[in-house]
Amino acid sequence: MKKATPFLQQQILRHEADALFGTPCECAVAGQRCEVVCHNCTQYPPSCKLCFVRSHRNSPFHWAEGFLGRHDIAALGVGYTLPLGHYGADCTGEKGRAATATAFTVTVITGIHATTVDFCRHPIVIDKVAQLLEARIFPCTFTDPKSGITFECLKNFQIYSLESKAAAYDYVGSLARLTDNAFTESVPDMYENFIRTSRMWGVLTMKKRLGQVHGIDNVLLHRPxxxxxxxxxxxxxxxxxxxxxxxxxxxxxxxxxxxxxxxxxxxxxxxxxxxxxxxxxxxxxxxxxxxxxxxxxxxxxxxxxxxxxxxxxxxxxxxxxxxxxxxxxxxxxxxxxxxxxxxxxxxxxxxxxxx
Structure with missing residues (x-):
């Protein structure tokens, strides 16, 4: 193992600055060069920002790793907005996107992401909360939500806390470190929102598992x-x-x-x-x-x-x-x-x- 240390170190360093950075992107669009790479995907090659957004339509919370740092998809400067209500497809409603883009903070297992969402703009439209839940994002409030937590993150915390007895404060702190390990104070504080949402998630999942949402009381009449x-x-x-x-x-x-x-x-x-x-x-x-x-x-x-x-x-x-x-x-x-x-x-x- 000691002899392999230099080789292993070199392979790890390769991911810090890919040799393809700065070369023309495979999309062949004029002027587009490889600027970002995704380490959340497996073997994602460096690409231009437009290709990154196009390939992450259904993975909007992957980090765009660049030579000078990493960014949210919404911060790439190519006008990205997370569309809701159409399974990731753009809404073809009446109003323009610029008028409806809403700043939104999403907590996922890879960190705390600042993005923008585009709620459905059709005349007959479902509630904003329902649109977020359809995208597997649990809103932190039910009145004009501006932040949410993914189902995957809530489930991950539930299992993690039961196994390790770790508190929500420590879990949210680790997510802040995953977001920015150098300037953690600049990361949005999601602790208060997280503890309230995780409590609600625990009640809802318990009712589901014990059959209360399926009318189990009509079957097990001998139980309260x-x-x-x-x-x-x-x-x-x-x-x-x-x-x-x-x-x-x-x-x-x-x-x-x-x-x-x-x-x-x-x-x-x-x-x-x-x-x-x-x-x-x-x-x-x-x-x-x-x-x-x-x-x-x-x-x-x-x-x-x-x-x-x-x-x-x-x-x-x-x-x-x-x-x-x-x-x-x-x-x-x-x-x-x-x-x-x-x-x-x-x-x-x-x-x-x-x-």
Whole structure:
């Protein structure tokens, strides 16, 4: 490997400045020379800017790598605008393109791109949000959207965060570095838009996977309406995966038919008391693992606040220590109810220490 280092280094350097740069483009258009190359495509040859735009009609978020840097397609100076509503084809509507071109910021897995979009201009036209969704771009707002995130990027973040436990802040920071690793402060800050959109994406994909958008409640009548909890396939659900007319199991296997539930608490998963956005509410509406705040507060009001008195100095010290530990905390931990196969069935926040 050490002997191959010079050769490998030379091959990598070849991609920094292709020998075809500055030569006439294959399109043979007068005056057009090879100025840009695409490293997001596999073996894309250097070409002129016009050829680059033409060949990337359906790949609008690839970087145009030039000798002096890289650019968005819209920044090549050839009048590129991303057409919407016609599967990448130009709109033949009434108004001129210059009047409808809209500056737009798109977050993809290759970085944060500044481009312009051309919404459909036909008299009978679908909503702008629908046009963006048709192009697999999730708008960051539903009123006059100016930024969006591709479905691919949202799905990539969802898998990445589940596997690595990385926060959205770090993920968006890495996208900013991929955009411009030298002047990151010049990259548009998409963090606030990203966390809101990714939360909405998570709810929508969960409803799709659990069948709520397909009317699964009309089939699984024994489960709660609007259920967003993933049920354990091994635990018995009478009438679904088990039947009273099934042949009896031998004695040494009867334990498999038992319904066993356990409680597991985590007192390190805390939330400190702080000023929060009142509009920052759960999108699951109590249909997933955590109940709604209204229902939880109603149950807490019914629960007796009993604190057994102790004459032991040691226990008093422990109690005082717990009060200091959870001081200024709105949530002091969580408790999960789960089956013996560790499928979580319900979760709840702890409010007062271990209560």
């Amino acid at each position: 309406k609007g259920n967003l909890v993933l049920y354990c396939p091994s635990c018995q659900e009478p009438g679904f995966n088990s039947d009273k007319n099934m042949p009896p199991l031998p004695d040494n296997l009867r334990h498999l038919n038992q319904q066993r539930q356990t409680l597991d608490g985590n007192f390190h998963c805390n939330k400190s008391t702080k000023n929060t956005d009142p509009s920052d509410v759960s999108l699951y509406e109590g249909n997933a693992y955590f109940p709604t705040n209204k229902y939880l507060n109603e149950q807490l009001a019914k629960a007796p606040k009993t604190e057994p008195k102790s004459t032991c100095n040691y226990l008093k010290a422990v109690n005082n220590q717990d009060k200091k530990k959870f001081k200024n905390m709105e949530i002091t931990g969580i408790v999960n109810t789960q089956c013996s196969h560790v499928f979580i069935q319900a979760s709840v926040d702890l409010q007062f220490g271990e209560r």
